[in-house]
Amino acid sequence: MSFPGLALPHDSGVGVLNKASLLLSVLEDGPASLSRIVVVSGLTRPTAHRLALALERLRLVTRDARGRFQLGPRLGEMAVVVHGDRMLALAGSVLAGLRDRTGASARLYRRCEGGQLCVAGAEVAGEQAVPVGTAFSLRSGAVAQVLLAWEQPEVLYAGVSRARFTAAALTQVRRRGWAQSLGVWDTDVVTLAAPVRGPGGRVVAALSLSGPVPVLSREPAREFGGAVIDAALRLGEASDG
Known part of the structure; x- marks a missing residue:
């Protein structure tokens, strides 16, 4: 799978880490809705949602007052x-x-x-x-x-x-x-x-x-x-x- 919206390298050799890195890269530009994460990263919506929730549990991702995902504390x-x-x-x-x-x-x-x-x-x-x-x-x-x-x-x-x-x-x-x-x-x-x-x-x-x-x-x-x-x-x- 290619991700034309992101030019940064995301090849760790471990698929799930590559996808998490893609998601975090989207959030480097600021808070993003799940839909925007999907569009920019090229991840499927279920995958993006599952990763975002997992990263949120680890406090690597959090949400703003509008419910958008953002980089966590x-x-x-x-x-x-x-x-x-x-x-x-x-x-x-x-x-x-x-x-x-x-x-x-x-x-x-x-x-x-x-x-x-x-x-x-x-x-x-x-x-x-x-x-x-x-x-x-x-x-x-x-x-x-x-x-x-x-x-x-x-x-x-x-x-x-x-x-x-x-x-x-x-x-x-x-x-x-x-x-x-x-x-x-x-x-x-x-x-x-x-x-x-x-x-x-x-x-x-x-x-x-x-x-x-x-x-x-x-x-x-x-x-x-x-x-x-x-x-x-x-x-x-x-x-x-």
Whole structure:
């Protein structure tokens, strides 16, 4: 079978992989209906539908609000793995600089299976530390909100169904570009978090600044929002390099 609509090579020697590669290539140009996938790829409609559903179960494909198929979050996550070493290599100096500038602990979190994982940190001496490798749920807090706010709708709403915040709160996070929380882990500790964006603009991590209210105030974004966002941008540039 020939596929005149696609010039990219799709010959792995394994038929089903060739067909999956064709389908993904169609979606590289943006969301597509099943009919468009069939026309562009040359796949039969039953084959295209079966492959699309299988790839959706693997999170390699997802759907937009109109039900069209599009590239899924797992592809971005795999790209992050490739580029993540550069981000983590820079994280130590970026987090330490943010800590020294603000007098509060700076940390970097990534999504893990069903939760959030601390992957780097610069702690303020004498305060309770969060060791690298510590995992938390995504039920509450500024970091959880940032890690969920830009997710695909089905992931976002599944997360909200188990969380102490609402979908409306995540809408506000997307609008502002940051989240803050008070008293999640300690009644006197406030946290400000901003997204770190990797390949394709996908949110790949959350950078947080946490400290007691006397240090950061109850509205830390007013004074420290710019510094946190700038640090997150630096880490994002490293992951996209």
